[in-house]
Amino acid sequence: MKKKIGNQTIIFPSKPCVIGFYTVGGIKEGKGNLQEYLDFILEDDNFGEKTFEKAERKILEETMTKAIEKSKLKPEDIDMLVGGDLLNQIVASSFSAREFNTSFLGLYGACSTMAESIAVGACLIDGQFFKNVLCSTGSHFSSAERQYRFPLELGNQRPPCSQWTVTGAGSTVLSDKGSKIRVVSSTFGKVTDYGIKDVNNMGAAMAPAAMSSFVAHFEATNTKPSDYDLILTGDLGKLGSEIFIDLMENKNYKMGANYSDCGHMFFKNNQKTFQGASGSGCSAMVLNSYVFKQMQKGKFKRVLFGATGALLSTTSSQQGDSIPGICHVVEFEGGHE
């Protein structure tokens, strides 16, 4: 059966199942719009650890362990770990994977990692290579700030187009059977760069990548935005999602009320995050709490999840390079459990 239906789009005829998922959020995240959906909210962003990096690891590990539990499997049943994060050399993911006796595929998609890891996991299962795959990613505000931006105690003013990197993680267990929430197809993104150099305006940098992947997905699957119950972009934020809507309009796709952005919907207005949330944990938390839980209740039957990432490094931007973006799209179908 022909599985490649477009230049970048593939379908999964066996429709791998989402059999378990778990999220952990930080203090600020627990006061946001996802508070009723997150599985566990930290009392302390350090999670008892001495450094932010170690905390990020522990948070990720917690989601991985608990997602396996919720899927009613044992750690030995997991055939492959797929994941990445924002830290240099994706140490949070590698060090978390160290705690499991399972093969590990490390990915780097910046904030698009959740979609990337599920897409890769679905390929491994639909290709009948593996039976159970654990897909995870997360981020930590403090570790991201000190790596990409400034020391936390520096008295800087954040510009109004900036976003807030979330503290938290999400993990998904995919299997060849066992659930009504299933992965149907995926569009793998191309690196898209429209020349934005402002590191404080990630939304504008990533929006073209989102447009490119979503257009590719609609064309390959012969669908339009209104065919879906929910369409999500990763963390374009308020400005980024407005730009995305404009870009899609230029390509003759009208984004309606079923479109939302994980970054924009994450925090409440009074939490002062300007454009909203960002970080690989953002889309991971939204997907693995709100989206899947609502799908279990039958509220969303057809979901398009397009996590977006900005593929810069501190060095690249200091050397004057613009910010390339990427967006991976995954299509889920679901029903009442």
Place this chain on the structure above:
Amino acid sequence: MLLMYVKVFLVGGFICMLGQILIIKTKMTSARILVSFVVAGAILEGLGLYEPLINFAAAGATVPITGFGRNLAKGVIDAIKEKSALGIFSGGLTATAAGVAASVIFAYIFALIFSSKSKNTK
């Protein structure tokens, strides 16, 4: 005395407000603003324009980082007067030594005592 404090407030606040305009118009961050103002202070002192400002506004002119730039330039000029050409190298740091050393020493002490706090609580 009160008039002095008013002048201090007016001039000091104004210099800071100029910095804020830079932030708004150019998206500069801490480091670039500090650099611009230090350089400006040094140049103004070189042109002999900063001294009158200090006479007028005292702390309103010495507290902003422009004052630090001024001290660097003044230090160089004074050292040249006293020690000749060597002053172009030694004068700046000598004049500002107390401030730089204080920054380093206090930073060290407080960094040992305190740790980074999570900002992620609201």
Place this chain on the structure above:
Amino acid sequence: MDAVERNKQYNKYVEAKTPQTKNFPTLIYAYLVGGFICMIGQGIFDAIAAIFPTMGVDAINAWMLIILIFMASFLTGIGIYDKIGVFAGAGSIVPITGFSNSVTSPAIEFKKEGITFGLCAKMFTVAGPVIVNGLIVSFIVGIIYLFL
């Protein structure tokens, strides 16, 4: 259209759409906080002058700066200075206290990477350019002064 032209147009579009920092009240807060910090400096100056009437102006100035640097360093340590910076912007960056904050904050932050390679090595990541550029400009001023 080719990529260069597309990028140019996109950048123009984004620039028009991107929200800017609002002029009020940030300008007012910067003015108020900056002016206030300078007044505190003046108060310290006057207090020292009163307690040590024989001390020269330059020495009192130096002590005033040292005390301000101490206060800012402490406020950075207890996590208050960055909160001031959020609304004060340049009002907390431009006074000498901003310089102190920029030295203390990376020292605190990178302590986790060890005292030598973290705290000490990274102390001037933000303030380094200030010292470098300040010295260079004063050097140039000196050269000009020498030859005039």
